[in-house]
Amino acid sequence: MSRQSERVGRSGEYLVASVLSTQSDTVTVMPHASKADIIFEVDNILYKCQVKTQKQIEKARKSWRFDLRCGSHSKNREYQKGDIDVYALVALECQKVLFALPVGKKQITIQDKEIQATNSLQNVRDLFKELKCLQTP
Numbered sequence: 001m002s003r004q005s006e007r008v009g010r011s012g013e014y015l016v017a018s019v020l021s022t023q024s025d026t027v028t029v030m031p032h033a034s035k036a037d038i039i040f041e042v043d044n045i046l047y048k049c050q051v052k053t054q055k056q057i058e059k060a061r062k063s064w065r066f067d068l069r070c071g072s073h074s075k076n077r078e079y080q081k082g083d084i085d086v087y088a089l090v091a092l093e094c095q096k097v098l099f100a101l102p103v104g105k106k107q108i109t110i111q112d113k114e115i116q117a118t119n120s121l122q123n124v125r126d127l128f129k130e131l132k133c134l135q136t137p
Contacts, residue, residue: 008053008092011053012051012052013029014029015090015092016051016097017029019088019097019120020038020040023042023124023125025041027040035079035084036084037050038051042131045135048084048085048086049086050079050087052068052087052088052090054066057093063110064109064112064115066107066110067107068102069107078106085102085131086100086101086102087100094116096115096120097120097124098120101130
């Protein structure tokens with residue numbers, strides 16, 4: 001991985017950590033080789049977050065495409081059940097974060113107008129509500 005792509009990835013991780021810290025007192029950016037990029041806590045339960053960052057929108061498109069697989073250096077590119085609890089999709093150019101639960105897709109494409117309309121702070125509040133609902137037996 002090039003220095004520039006590492007910097008882009010780390011920038012996304014720190015942006016996500018900042019957004020998560022508005023709702024959680026426990027937010028930890030993990031070392032580079034970890035499966036999860038960030039660990040955070042909701043009601044005494046720890047969740048594993050995988051951050052996927054795109055620096056800019058794809059040329060000739062009006063959408064952002066995020067690869068939801070492990071890095072290209074990994075032997076197995078698919079995350080296994082329990083590896084990741086939440087994805088954070090980062091559009092770095094416009095400083096937007098969208099949270100999504102894993103649904104078994106390898107890739108997700110989001111229209112630019114949806115990214116632009118995203119309120120990252122409201123999105124994280126909605127995520128925490130959803131995670132609290134999933135905790136209820």
